[in-house]
Amino acid sequence: MSKNILRVENATMQFGGVVAVDNLSMEVNEGEIVALIGPNGAGKTTAFNVITGVYAPSNGMVTFDGEPIVRNHPQGKMKKLYKGENSTMYTAAYVPAGRPPMEDEEATKAWNDAEHERDPFVGSDKVLAPTPDKITERGMARTFQNIRLWKSQTVFTNVLIAKHMRRTHGLFSAIFRLNRKEEQQQREEVLQLLKIVGLEDVKDELATSLPYGKQRRLEIARALATDPKLLLLDEPAAGMNPQETLELTKFIGEIRDNFKMTILLIEHHMDLVMDISDRIYVLDFGKLIASGVPEEIQNNERVIDAYLGVADDAED
Amino acid sequence: MLQKKDNKKNFIALIVVALFLALVLVLDQVIKPTDKMSMLLTVLQKGSVYALAAVSMNLLNGFTGLFSLGHAGFMLVGAYTYAIFTIPAESRDTVYQYYDAAIRVSFPEVLRSGLGSFGTVLGVVLAVVLAGLVAAVFAWLIGLPVLKLKSDYLAIATLGFAEIIRAVFQWGKLGPVTNGSNLLKSFERISTFKLTVGETTIKMSTFVPVLIATVCIALIVLLVNSTYGRSFKAIRDDEIAAEAMGINLAKHKMISFVTSSFFAGVAGATMAMVLGIAQASNFKSAMTYEILLMVVLGGIGSITGSVIGSVLFVAASEWWLRGLDSGVFLGINAPGIFRNGFRLVVFSVIIMVVVLFFRKGIMGDKELPDLLKPRAKKASKKASKKEVTK
Ligand SMILES: Nc1ncnc2c1ncn2[C@@H]1O[C@H](COP(=O)(O)OP(=O)(O)OP(=O)(O)O)[C@@H](O)[C@H]1O
Ligand SMILES: [Mg+2]
Numbered sequence: 001m002s003k004n005i006l007r008v009e010n011a012t013m014q015f016g017g018v019v020a021v022d023n024l025s026m027e028v029n030e031g032e033i034v035a036l037i038g039p040n041g042a043g044k045t046t047a048f049n050v051i052t053g054v055y056a057p058s059n060g061m062v063t064f065d066g067e068p069i070v071r072n073h074p075q076g077k078m079k080k081l082y083k084g085e086n087s088t089m090y091t092a093a094y095v096p097a098g099r100p101p102m103e104d105e106e107a108t109k110a111w112n113d114a115e116h117e118r119d120p121f122v123g124s125d126k127v128l129a130p131t132p133d134k135i136t137e138r139g140m141a142r143t144f145q146n147i148r149l150w151k152s153q154t155v156f157t158n159v160l161i162a163k164h165m166r167r168t169h170g171l172f173s174a175i176f177r178l179n180r181k182e183e184q185q186q187r188e189e190v191l192q193l194l195k196i197v198g199l200e201d202v203k204d205e206l207a208t209s210l211p212y213g214k215q216r217r218l219e220i221a222r223a224l225a226t227d228p229k230l231l232l233l234d235e236p237a238a239g240m241n242p243q244e245t246l247e248l249t250k251f252i253g254e255i256r257d258n259f260k261m262t263i264l265l266i267e268h269h270m271d272l273v274m275d276i277s278d279r280i281y282v283l284d285f286g287k288l289i290a291s292g293v294p295e296e297i298q299n300n301e302r303v304i305d306a307y308l309g310v311a312d313d314a315e316d
Numbered sequence: 317m318l319q320k321k322d323n324k325k326n327f328i329a330l331i332v333v334a335l336f337l338a339l340v341l342v343l344d345q346v347i348k349p350t351d352k353m354s355m356l357l358t359v360l361q362k363g364s365v366y367a368l369a370a371v372s373m374n375l376l377n378g379f380t381g382l383f384s385l386g387h388a389g390f391m392l393v394g395a396y397t398y399a400i401f402t403i404p405a406e407s408r409d410t411v412y413q414y415y416d417a418a419i420r421v422s423f424p425e426v427l428r429s430g431l432g433s434f435g436t437v438l439g440v441v442l443a444v445v446l447a448g449l450v451a452a453v454f455a456w457l458i459g460l461p462v463l464k465l466k467s468d469y470l471a472i473a474t475l476g477f478a479e480i481i482r483a484v485f486q487w488g489k490l491g492p493v494t495n496g497s498n499l500l501k502s503f504e505r506i507s508t509f510k511l512t513v514g515e516t517t518i519k520m521s522t523f524v525p526v527l528i529a530t531v532c533i534a535l536i537v538l539l540v541n542s543t544y545g546r547s548f549k550a551i552r553d554d555e556i557a558a559e560a561m562g563i564n565l566a567k568h569k570m571i572s573f574v575t576s577s578f579f580a581g582v583a584g585a586t587m588a589m590v591l592g593i594a595q596a597s598n599f600k601s602a603m604t605y606e607i608l609l610m611v612v613l614g615g616i617g618s619i620t621g622s623v624i625g626s627v628l629f630v631a632a633s634e635w636w637l638r639g640l641d642s643g644v645f646l647g648i649n650a651p652g653i654f655r656n657g658f659r660l661v662v663f664s665v666i667i668m669v670v671v672l673f674f675r676k677g678i679m680g681d682k683e684l685p686d687l688l689k690p691r692a693k694k695a696s697k698k699a700s701k702k703e704v705t706k
Contacts, residue, residue, distance in 0.1 A: 052560060136562035150553035161550045164543050165562030171571060174542040175535065226562050
């Protein structure tokens, strides 16, 4: 088995009374295409938002490429407030895997008395990536379910802006154009990328003037421009007709092969999911109800009840 | 090929700007202060100040999408910094008549003693740059807490900052530095900007403010078209997407805010040298609104628009519509209608009409070169079609 690139442990995301993601644990290995499926409102997008650092989870931890990137642990500036006598306040909310519920006093006591691996982040100075841009910098890029292209910019510039992060020059060099070489290099890379995704002929058009399917492709191109190791696709085939979906399926496979990319995707088109996924996780009401290879999922009673049975109706 | 085309375009732009500056220098020599056309010089002087102020505001409000209303505050800081560091020693005590002046250094004076008239120029330049830097430092300090706020709150917070700054600069306790609520005067101003080469004296009272504005606006153009400028636009268009694509929001917003304030400070310094006085009570929020109006009239997100908007604004209010207040307008003599205040009425109507018919301002989000583009595009399309049919 190849190396594990993304690991989500006990991720919980609560919005007031709604538990959008409930104790989700999953992992993605290098080179895999993994799908996250489930009915509308199951918490798939929220899971993405936790993984990419948009939301700080109520509990849990996300490890990327062996390093923890997100945790319900005081991060960045907040961290200072929770040092010293307050240091247990925050970590109390982190429920390590295997700990019995608080109500079960006896079991809790036994668990507390037993030897455990010490939580390496309690009181540590290690700053975990606090904002989404830092996580993207580490090599994780995403697309959005409700397309979020920069509407005043052309197709070309949309992808070029995503290269900004990889600059080596500072503000002064940029203003006085001392970064010409780098800029030229980036422009060529973008052009190359647009060729690969098949948007070269529309590169000077406004991003939002493209048809839906091409906008989704552009979002993928933009994400690829950040040189990620892991690509998160949130419903890349939404709003596409069967023909376009078929092309996209092929395209995602090509991305994996050509870029040696690992892909985690959310999708409602079951043909696509079953076709390209190596493994599938199924969410329902925030909880993981099944995981496994496509055949297992297709024959799983719970999944059929909760989702697959109605999936055909849910699709538009 | 792309770069070659760009180089050619840049070259043409550079020549146009140089010609414009030369023209201004000529106008400076030929137009006498008593001429009717001397209004043109006034418009150029004040127009430069407002054009720079508007463009720097546009950098923040138009290109980065941060709706800030603190511009007058930063201009005030710039104007005072410039004034304080260019008052000559002999006038210092007359200016600070109620206080014991704390800062007693005048850059132009110090440098003049060593370098002659070139020293004066250098001193003025230094004071202008310092004015920008001090404004930038203020921006950095208030940017730390304020830039986290979302649109409306940011506007309110920056507006509040500008009002507080105005009050603080008039505060008696700071009198030794700011001269309290009294105005600063007798510092280096445009009417004294001359260069003597042998026998001839070259007047530069319009040239200097125009040059300052041109250089600063050119820098802003370079910034906006750089990789940082593109990221600003990304933040404006969709902040969440920008952050997800690795753009550090806090850092880039701060860069935009500090740069914008730096140039607002320079605009304030230029305003001081044009008017010859600096007084905190002049930098009211109404000034910010006026600049905002110029930005909106010209087109939010267009530098060309901001320049056109502000020059037209200044020309209309200072020159073309003057007659509406003083009895005679376009040869019509009607003192009954054209009396004090009527100018503002007409001015407001014009602005309303412009806003109604140009929803996105005069230029929208287009720049000067964009206006020439469509034709070029069509031509190239035709050319490519021909190739295909062949
Ligand atoms: N920012 C938020 N504040 C409050 N509730 C939220 C927020 N984001 C998501 N939710 C809630 O969390 C639940 C899960 O939403 P989510 O968008 O993750 O579902 P999803 O699985 O992506 O659904 P879909 O297939 O429709 O995209 C929903 O009930 C939603 O209302
Ligand atoms: Mg979703």
